[in-house]
Amino acid sequence: MANIRRGMMAAAGAGGVAEYQLWSWGMNNYGQLGYESASGNSSPVQIGDNFMGEIDLAEEGIIATGNRIYGSYASSAVIKGDGTLWTFGLNTQGKLGIGDTTNRSSPVQVGSLTDWRSVAIGQTSMCATKTDGTLWGWGNGDQPATYPKLSGQDINVCSPVQIGTDSDWTGVLSVNMTYSNAVLGLKTDGQMYMWGSGTTAPFTQGGFPYHAGPPYSNVLYSRLPSPIDDKSYVNAGCSRDDVIAIEKDTGKLWAWGMNNYGQLWQGNTTNTSSPVQAGTATDWLWVSGDYGGQLLTAANTNGEIWASGRDDVGQLGLESVIAYSSPVQVGGPGNWQSGGHGMAESTYHFITDANGDNTGGALWACGGGAWGVRGDSTYPNEDNISSPVQIGTDTTWVALTKQGSSQMYWKLAIKRAD
Numbered sequence: 001m002a003n004i005r006r007g008m009m010a011a012a013g014a015g016g017v018a019e020y021q022l023w024s025w026g027m028n029n030y031g032q033l034g035y036e037s038a039s040g041n042s043s044p045v046q047i048g049d050n051f052m053g054e055i056d057l058a059e060e061g062i063i064a065t066g067n068r069i070y071g072s073y074a075s076s077a078v079i080k081g082d083g084t085l086w087t088f089g090l091n092t093q094g095k096l097g098i099g100d101t102t103n104r105s106s107p108v109q110v111g112s113l114t115d116w117r118s119v120a121i122g123q124t125s126m127c128a129t130k131t132d133g134t135l136w137g138w139g140n141g142d143q144p145a146t147y148p149k150l151s152g153q154d155i156n157v158c159s160p161v162q163i164g165t166d167s168d169w170t171g172v173l174s175v176n177m178t179y180s181n182a183v184l185g186l187k188t189d190g191q192m193y194m195w196g197s198g199t200t201a202p203f204t205q206g207g208f209p210y211h212a213g214p215p216y217s218n219v220l221y222s223r224l225p226s227p228i229d230d231k232s233y234v235n236a237g238c239s240r241d242d243v244i245a246i247e248k249d250t251g252k253l254w255a256w257g258m259n260n261y262g263q264l265w266q267g268n269t270t271n272t273s274s275p276v277q278a279g280t281a282t283d284w285l286w287v288s289g290d291y292g293g294q295l296l297t298a299a300n301t302n303g304e305i306w307a308s309g310r311d312d313v314g315q316l317g318l319e320s321v322i323a324y325s326s327p328v329q330v331g332g333p334g335n336w337q338s339g340g341h342g343m344a345e346s347t348y349h350f351i352t353d354a355n356g357d358n359t360g361g362a363l364w365a366c367g368g369g370a371w372g373v374r375g376d377s378t379y380p381n382e383d384n385i386s387s388p389v390q391i392g393t394d395t396t397w398v399a400l401t402k403q404g405s406s407q408m409y410w411k412l413a414i415k416r417a418d
Contacts, residue, residue: 019417020052020398022069022078026410027371030074031105032089033410040410042372044363044392047107050417053081057398062337062358063235063286066399069412072121072175076412077128078107083114085128093124094158095139095151101158110160118171122181122196125151128160133167135185135225136160148223150175150183150196164224174238174289176203182238185225190232190248193225203241203257203273229275237296237402239263239289239309244278244296251282253298262325263296263309269325279306279327288402290315290343297330303337303353305330314386315348315367321386331388337361343402347373349411350388351397360396360416364388371409 024033024047028040034047055065068079074090086107087096094101097110110116119128125139127150137151138160152163168188176182182196182203228243231254236245242257242264254275255264262269265278278298286299295309295316306327307316314321317331330348337353337360347367354361365374366388375391396416 017056019050021415022047022051023413025375026373030090032076043377055081067118071401073123077119079116085110085116093140097138120172122150125149129169135163135169137163148197173236176238192228192233195225237288244287246284253278261294261310261323265308267326303335313346313368313384317366317388319386354395363391363397373409
């Protein structure tokens, strides 16, 4: 069995069925924290009472649990343990999927279905998959004279509409951060797809063409999902104009796109529009990216986190403020929980694997502190911290929103109720 598959099994841990809570902190200008607070909060605040409900961590694993929460561009989305989908925050052009365009400061259920699997948010739209393998999108559509959006729809829609007819989607993985309008999706055979729009040629790959003229000016776009290449992948993440992905079965790491801060792990700053292998290891488990920091990050099965790219505010926890063009171990040699880490803009959060079985641990943060996004009770705090500091004293944190975006100065996190 390939390393990546063994890693996924190990990440499932021995948690069993338990009650889980939803917490948030940071900026709250549109209600994206899930409660009323005009100034936001600089430390974690619980949303509701055991809001996430029962989750079988032993069956789902840390990674799948982390895919239940997503935040981007002043909006948040959460899939509870019962399979219901809830959204809150900015609702421009109906991107919350609740039938109108009114912002919400408390979670509102999207429809009444109980079969949602994964969700991703762009600047003005969302998309999600269901357990039956279908793909859905809503919010801003591909109006004339505008760039295609990740909703996959021709017009603006305020409620979920199916994208295509395929029923072999396993999940939506990550959103490109330049304008939050391009998304990655994965099918059961490992084929990775992209759709929406971006602005840089190196970001494009495979069937996602670059257009230098009408009807779109200097933009890469595809309204409906287009295959990336002929490889099979198991996980992927985006930075500002970059992709990092784990190949299925082999566990190899691949990256492509812009490389101005060395974020492609190549030891140089050369852009590439075709996947290049990142490092030589084959035990990668989970990947992510950061818009503001222009970082590409990967976690392995040993609880180590590695990254390459920008480190201008100390977000890598290495007591430095430089860029790295080759991967460095993030946050020191701590036994970090695989899948339990995530980035906001120029801020990194980690969860320690306290019990050695991926069932929860302490929460740590480093990097920038604007709008209280670090969660260390200092608000507002523009001071940077280049070495991880613990957030509170609880050791039952499980997962965090993994993807950052422009001006995403807030976080969502899941914690075990006991």
